[in-house]
Amino acid sequence: MRKEKLISLVLGAFLLVSSQIASAAGDNWRNLTPTEKDRVLENYQRWQRLPQQDKEHLRDEWNRWQRLPKDERERIKQRYDQQQRRDRHRD
Amino acid sequence: MKTPMPLQSACKEFEEDLVLYYYGETSEEERRRVGQHLSGCLRCQGFLGDLQRLLPQMARTEELPQSFWDNYYRETVAKLAQQDERKHWWRALIPSIKIWMVPAFGTVAMAVLVIGLLFGKGNLSSFTVRPTEKIPHEILADENQLQFFESMDLLESLGKLEAQDEQKPEAVNTQSSRVKLQSGIA
Numbered sequence: 001m002r003k004e005k006l007i008s009l010v011l012g013a014f015l016l017v018s019s020q021i022a023s024a025a026g027d028n029w030r031n032l033t034p035t036e037k038d039r040v041l042e043n044y045q046r047w048q049r050l051p052q053q054d055k056e057h058l059r060d061e062w063n064r065w066q067r068l069p070k071d072e073r074e075r076i077k078q079r080y081d082q083q084q085r086r087d088r089h090r091d
Numbered sequence: 092m093k094t095p096m097p098l099q100s101a102c103k104e105f106e107e108d109l110v111l112y113y114y115g116e117t118s119e120e121e122r123r124r125v126g127q128h129l130s131g132c133l134r135c136q137g138f139l140g141d142l143q144r145l146l147p148q149m150a151r152t153e154e155l156p157q158s159f160w161d162n163y164y165r166e167t168v169a170k171l172a173q174q175d176e177r178k179h180w181w182r183a184l185i186p187s188i189k190i191w192m193v194p195a196f197g198t199v200a201m202a203v204l205v206i207g208l209l210f211g212k213g214n215l216s217s218f219t220v221r222p223t224e225k226i227p228h229e230i231l232a233d234e235n236q237l238q239f240f241e242s243m244d245l246l247e248s249l250g251k252l253e254a255q256d257e258q259k260p261e262a263v264n265t266q267s268s269r270v271k272l273q274s275g276i277a
Binding site (some may be wrong): 004005007008011012014015028029032036039040041043044046047058061062064065072075076077079080083 | 189190191194195197198201226227229230231234237239240241242243244245246247248249250252253255256
């Protein structure tokens with residue numbers, strides 16, 4: 001009886017954790033707009049075609065980006081968004 | 092069918108006494124007093140006559156035999172069991188299920204759902220909205236991956252953006268090599 005209770009407890013805990021993971025992963029994707037989803041998929045396809053060297057470089061850049069102070073990241077992101085808007089107007 | 096005759100009315104002060112008189116539950120003195128009254132009162136005689144006629148009909152019913160109660164008990168238990176069975180009809184479908192199997196089945200179902208979400212369509216809304224879209228599991232493996240692919244455009248221009256940043260003029264030189272590479276990627 002004690003063993004059965006233990007099994008139930010372990011399975012219940014796994015159930016809870018797995019449902020949380022599924023929910024988080026699903027939420028992140030679900031929260032994106034259709035345009036953002038398209039961009040992610042395009043980037044992923046482009047990523048697959050990149051040479052190994054460029055992939056490594058992008059991974060390094062990602063690690064560096066994450067280490068940047070928050071205010072600096074915000075500033076860079078703003079600058080990037082401005083450029084994107086400017087490029088779209090030009091097109 | 093005989094219609095029941097209503098009780099004749101007795102003298103108000105002797106009404107209760109007459110009932111007790113009929114049952115023989117009066118004291119000797121009381122009995123004598125009621126007897127004396129009865130000998131001279133036709134209404135009370137009529138009332139007592141009615142009591143003698145009607146009260147035996149209201150006698151207690153005969154005691155039921157034990158076999159009746161045994162059957163009654165058996166039938167009641169059987170009916171309750173039937174009712175209970177109707178209430179939990181689904182249990183008949185899984186007669187030998189054990190209590191620990193319930194969370195086990197739940198876990199398996201959730202595991203299938205998680206695998207489906209992670210390695211399949213990503214989530215239910217994408218399944219309904221974009222039925223043909225395949226979301227690679229690398230993207231949905233964790234939040235970090237999703238953010239990486241979201242920010243890939245920015246990462247490709249990161250060095251350039253940093254170089255343009257007036258607050259970090261020194262970045263121009265250190266990132267120049269990266270800018271070259273990013274122009275090649277883009």
